[in-house]
Amino acid sequence: MESSRQEEAKSRYEEYMEAGLKMFPPFKGYGLKLIQFAIDEPELYRIHFMGRDDMSTSDYLKEKVEIDKILPCISDSLELNAREARWLLTNMAFYALGMGNLLANSSCFMSDAEICRNLGSVCRGLMMQLKAAKDERVEIIPEEKARExxxxxxxxxxxxxxxxxxxxxxxxxxxxxxxxxxxxxxxxxxxxxxxxxxxxxxxxxxxxxxxxxxxxxxxxxxxxxxxxxxxxxxxxxxxxxxxxxxxxxxxxxxxxxxxxxxxxxxxxxxx
CATH class of the missing domain: 2.40.50.1020 (LytTr DNA-binding domain)
Structure with missing residues (x-):
């Protein structure tokens, strides 16, 4: 019985995951749908993501988040290398999981609009961390000249x-x-x-x-x-x-x- 519920939870997560990756940008869509999973089906969310506390971070990302399935979509859609795509997805997953855990346990009292707004701010912050494309920049302004x-x-x-x-x-x-x-x-x-x-x-x-x-x-x-x-x-x-x-x-x-x-x-x- 427990095994069948775990399989059901995994299957439902993958449905939300696939729906999020069809959005643009897909890393934001993934985060949005992960949070939506926690709102719509908190019990299945808890079974899939909150059932074990003995996993390492890398194993958790591989087995629960299924990061290796998601990375090619993130990398291709935003033209990122493997390191950049993994960094972006890992940080988005950590944020969305934190929010999802609160929602699944009825410990978050933010409105849907506030959740979406905060998620947007997180996405913008993550994108700012990535190295900007060279063709967008004319030059870097040295720190000593900034005041001038x-x-x-x-x-x-x-x-x-x-x-x-x-x-x-x-x-x-x-x-x-x-x-x-x-x-x-x-x-x-x-x-x-x-x-x-x-x-x-x-x-x-x-x-x-x-x-x-x-x-x-x-x-x-x-x-x-x-x-x-x-x-x-x-x-x-x-x-x-x-x-x-x-x-x-x-x-x-x-x-x-x-x-x-x-x-x-x-x-x-x-x-």
Whole structure:
């Protein structure tokens, strides 16, 4: 009887895992579906993930998380090497398992919206840790010169079309604007998203908007600026909102107040 329940729990986990890996980015989808497993079927979640305490971390990742099955999808979708993919997935799994354990034991009192928001912040933080693609960067700004830099506006002038961004380890870079998919405000911080990476932009979103508007960036919501040139498709949503698919496969939501402006801009032959 116990063996059949363990097999059932393993099978159900794999169904959630496969569903998450079909999302983009798949490491975020995996984390989301792992947490969903804990919410939907807490007993099976506990049987699969919380039944033993004598396993090493590596054995746990191999046997319970089934990390070797997941890694190829993470690596291929984000063009990561094996080390980067394992690091990314391991950290996501640890976060999602921690959240899942709380939920499965009815010890978490966060709303669904709060869980999704926090998961998004974790994803952004993990992506910032990865080494940025070289073609997004013009140059690294030496630490001794950082104090001499002006504000963002001084770097988005003329033909440069550059923006100052910071990696997770506080390295400062000049990044090409044509590599940026969108800017997002998260709390008091603003982040720039490229195809693979995330950089912190030390400006308010309205300040960024004023300066990048000439380069085909438009407001999509109170917390989001998108590059019109990086939208591959749009789909209307209930309530007048719109789903925007970016060229890397990621989707973001445009609010009702801004969706029409985006569709009008997409029709503009000058952009």
């Amino acid at each position: 830099l002006g504000n963002l506006e001084e770097y988005i002038t003329g033909k440069k079309k550059l923006i100052i961004g910071y990696s997770a380890d506080r390295e400062m870079f000049r990044i090409r604007l044509d590599a940026v998919l969108y800017f997002e405000a998260v709390g008091e911080k603003v982040f720039a998203y490229t195809k693979r990476h995330v950089y912190e932009i030390r400006q308010r979103l309205y300040q960024v908007e004023e300066q990048v508007k000439p380069f085909a960036f438009v407001r999509a919501s109170k917390s989001l600026l998108v590059s019109i040139k990086k939208i591959s498709s749009v789909m209307p949503e209930p309530g007048g909102r719109g789903r925007l698919q970016m060229i890397n496969g990621e989707t973001v939501i445009a609010s009702r107040a801004y969706y029409k402006n985006i569709t009008d801009a997409l029709k503009d032959p000058a952009i």
